[in-house]
Amino acid sequence: MQSETTTREFPLDTHNIHILCIDDEELALTLRKLVLEMQGYQVLTARSATDAMQVLEVHDVDLVLADQVMPGGTGTELTRSIKKKWPDLPVILISGINEIPPDAIYADLFISKVEGPEVLCAKISSILSTRRCSSS
């Protein structure tokens, strides 16, 4: 799931990759979007789990990056809904709380916010590379 060696062998063309970013806090969401855009990703945003599902219905998305703690539906709940409809769509949950919920295993990755942007980006590209490899 998290093999990091593949990233160098298959450099990603991030410009065609769409990531949906979900967080109820606007500032955090904007900054995360900017960080991802700096890597060249196309970033869509949503402010809640409900919004996220609507975006997914309309847009073609390659990866979902969602906050765990959100009012009106947690990240893991969102993950379950997504996996039901699009089982192959990778979901990364990012969390500021210090407890991993039992249903976190539905997500492809559960990562602490404290890990920082570099680790996060490395994980994203690693997951996407693995997908690319297995699908091509």
Next chain:
Amino acid sequence: MNDTYKVNILMVDDQPAKLLSYEAILANLDAYLIKARSGREGLELLLKHDIAVVLLDVSMPEINGFEMADIMRQHPRFQKTAILFISAVRMSDLDRIKGYQSGAVDYISVPVVPEVLRAKVAVFVELHRKSKELEDLNRELESRVEQRTRQLQESESLLRERADLLELASEAILVRDIAGALTYWNAGAEALYGWARVEVLGNQVHQVLATEFPGEAASCESTLIEGGRWDGNLVQKARDGREVIVASRQVFKKDVGSILEINRDITAQIRAEEALRQTERLAAMGRVAGIIAHEINNPLEAITNAIYLLRNHPSLDDEARYYARLGELELARVGHITKQTLSFYRESQDPINVPIKDILDDVLELQGRHLLMNRIVLDKKYFTEGEVRGFPVELRQVFLNLISNAIQAMPTGGKLRIRMGTRWNEASGRTDLCISVCDTGTGITPEHAKHLFEPFFTTKSTKGTGLGLWISKGIVQKYDGSIRFRSTAYKGKQVTSFCVIFPGVRSVLKGSESIYHAVGDDNARVPLGYA
């Protein structure tokens, strides 16, 4: 016995006329007069009635008066019955009458003078009455004595029963005099404090038990002496130095000047409550940590992202980029700290391969400040990564307990030695992973060693929960492993070592290599505790 008590007088004569005349003479004596016409009839009547005086004619046919008297004297019941012979004055008769040594015997000569007869019989009647009274009194006295004896026996057995009860009680029951010298010490006290009765009687109770009062000792004592009683918890020391907490009730008996004391051991209860409080505190801390983590980690991520964007912005010159980099490095430190202290991550469902090396380094890093403060020299050598399949939090708990115990045992400096390596286990045919934690601290007495892995056992008085080693052992056993320990004197130092063994794990080194003898550090050649 009352005045109307009437006695029986038996009159024996073969001549009815004489009987009639005696009857007339004795009529006003207030006695029952029983008549017999012969010695035989007289004897029969004697057996039927309680006779006070026998008026006996000496000369009778068949059985004469002397013969009847002889028969009477042979019978124990009549040995003391008064006999008044009526006889003609003959020398031989008089001699014979005097021959009756025992019992009341008299005679009256014929012809009978009525006044003399009445007077003599009256004396005998009175004598009989008196002896009867005496007898009754005696009987009453005897029954009273018997009753009193029975009462004494009953109260004695009651006392003995109570004394037995005192010995049965699991509480420590002690009595001391006003000066504090012990006068009683029950079996419960022997069991609780470990001092035998003969060792402590006469000694000062508070000296023997090193009693710590809640507050001033003098004020507790004065409450007891003035108010008559005192209740409260005391901290005392048993013979083996073990600290016991007792709920004590004391009563001062003014009349005898002694103090009665009942102490119940509540050490385990207090420890359990303390542990519960500790657990609750930890749970509360966990909740607080969760909230803090959320509140810190969220802005922390935002700031980190902002600085990341700033640092990588093309408009920045090298100097500005350098400043942003500094900020980023400092933020990384904050992130590291929150990960260390605020991440009580719940274990994922499946066990993972945990390198014990990482766990040990993690714990040592956390304890770094304590190592420094206690001026402890750390000497660690890993001969393997020590991978164990399991849950990091559990494994971390085990080594956190062992390492923090070791550090606490060395408040004034020492050496903390940590070794990890593998060992070939002949019995199981596998290579075990051994991790040892040694300290040169205060050591563990053989007495404490027995209880080391029991719940609520602590030598840290009120500071420890007494659960650390118990939990550690439980975790290690879950991994089919074991914890061994040894505390020995080595080169004038007390060396305590705990060794955790996980069975049959993969390791970097070959199992047959005897790694523990290949330690290159000269200062560290202390024996390990799992030989």
